[in-house]
Amino acid sequence: MKIAIVHDYLNQLGGAERVVATLHQMFPEAPVYTILVDPDKLWSEMKDANIITSFIQKMGFVQNHFKLFFWLYPFVIRTLPVRGYDLVISSSSAYGKAVSIGPTDDGTKPIHICYCHTPMRFAWNFDEYIENETSKGLLRRLARLLVPFLKMWDVQTAKNVDYFIANSSVVSKRIKNYYNRSSKVIFPPVDIPIKPTFEEPGDYFLVVSRLVSYKRIDLAVRACTEADLPLLVIGDGPDRNRLESVAGPSIRFLGYQSEESKLEYMARCRALIFPGEEDFGITPLEVNGLGRPVVAYRAGGALDTVKHELNGLYFDKQTVEDLVQTLYQASKHKWDSNEIHTWAKNFGREVFESNIKEMLVVGKRR
Template identity: 45%
Template sequence: MKIALVHDWLPFMGGAERVLTNFFELYPKAPIYTTICNKSKIDGPLREANIITSNLQKKNKEIKNHRKLFPLMMTAIERFNLNEYDVVLSSSSSVAKGVITSPSTMHICYCHSPMRYAWEFSHEYAGKMAGKGSLKGKLLSYFLTGIRLWDNASSDRVDYFIANSQNVAKRIWKHYRRKSVVIHPPVRCNLFNISDIDDEYFLIVSRLQEYKRIDLAIEAFNKLGFPLVIIGDGPDREKLERMAKSNIKFLGRESDEVIKEHYAKCRAFIFPGEEDFGITPLEAMASGRPVIAYRKGGALETVVENKTGVFFDNQNCEDLTKAIEEFESMTFDKYDIRKHAEAFDEAVFKENIKVFIEEKYEEFNKNMESENRDI
């Protein structure tokens, strides 16, 4: 099989890029097609990959704000010529699934999410981007209608969908009316270890964006006075730092070694947002540390209540504060937590992806032969 990988964009490393890394490790000869790539911001095996960018990126010049290019990305992704490949494996939460392939090419999409800003989260995104009731907001609403039409139409170009969670599988069915198989994203368990040192701080590892709800955690820890360490950067950092009291420390972007050490020694990991899946809680659990999470989204598929963590029901300061206070009176077994995380290890993920592709490729070719006989 001659395989190509397709990814929305590569401005920096995140959870979706860790999935792409696993795809590349499975198929190291496969080129990666993407709209833009900031090569200085990617790490690990992807540094050795043959990354082919779209016409949106000139002479490998790095893109500071890739989101401004979004209106052009749908056309850019469609311009890639993938006719020479037997299999296209796309990693998509936006435009990657929209690549055009020949009838003899099997397209499997690993879907991190249908476009969040196009569907049920569109009102939230539009309000934040343009302001509620503004002229700009009304114009954006018309633009999003067109995006939804393209997003739905492009889903028909996919032969088989893989969802990263049951949560996303439901959304794929709702918005695309397509069935999918769930294969959870991988956590690289061998990167994390259990420590005998139990420090007093709670931990967040996250990009500092509004929907991550880091503000909620800051509000709760301002009230409780417990130490909180926040690792990560993003557009909301200055605003969040202004909110925080002295018991809350912002470390910014840190190396894998620093993150690994903080996971291993923290009191617990705080996960206040609603994610389609969310890999950071599993990284904390691979380090033997419990998670305090909002009871919604992907956390419901990774956190086992009272065994690997606790939930809070409503996304407000009072409920999160109550969950933290209840957690303080509980005990957890580090090794049981670690064992649970190992079920999501990247070795399991790679084997599941490999078997799925091989089975579907055989099925796809049989269907092609049958259709050719009927013509």
């Protein structure tokens, strides 16, 4: 069976790109089609992949101002030459599912399975998305004019997909609400250590995240500042200056950290704080894989991954008071590192690969 993989764009090191890297490892002969790639921002597993890009790859200006050209990518994705494959797996949070797929070598219609990280956030959650991308009022107003078109385009191109996979229960509900399509939930792959050495926890709470406003890192910073609790913040992004301006002396911003250094901080944290609503959220499970708990807002992907009082605690309101109270509870709770690690294994890479292979069997029977 000839297989092709399609992804929106490979220019950041995120959870969606981890999925693509795992798919590439599962199907190393399958080429990866994408709008553009930044070779410096590829997971190491992708370094040997046959990556086929669009004409955008040669346009330096577009790459340097990538976010401004969101309106162009619905057309660009259709130019990728995806022809002659029996199965196409698209990894999509915006454009990938809309790829134009030609017939198989024997002239039959190929199977298209879409692993959906979320329906197009720009179209369905415009205000939250644009807040993180531009502060220019004119650009916001112009962008808003395109929202009705993008919604129609997003719904129409969903019809190109034979089978949807959702990365979480909340995304599955969105697929049903926006596209009126059913989907199978297959959680993204998480690298869980087989038998970690559990470290003695330190006195600090931890945030590991890209620093953008919708992730609500400000809530963790304000809560730990008010309660004078030690907080380490790993990551960088456009919201860093604002966060530093509201942070007290108990907060340390560590910026970018190597994977090895990040894991060391994870292994010794009192708990990871996960204050925003995410489509899924791989980082909390990485922390769980090292035996440490999570304090998570009760919404989004955390509803699938956090079992209250086993591998973490929920807080119900995105307020400083509610988070501070939950952080105190997490400090007093008796956590069992072995139980936390055992729970995290339910989301490991092997589970993902097994579920994907089962889905492909369903597709072959079509």
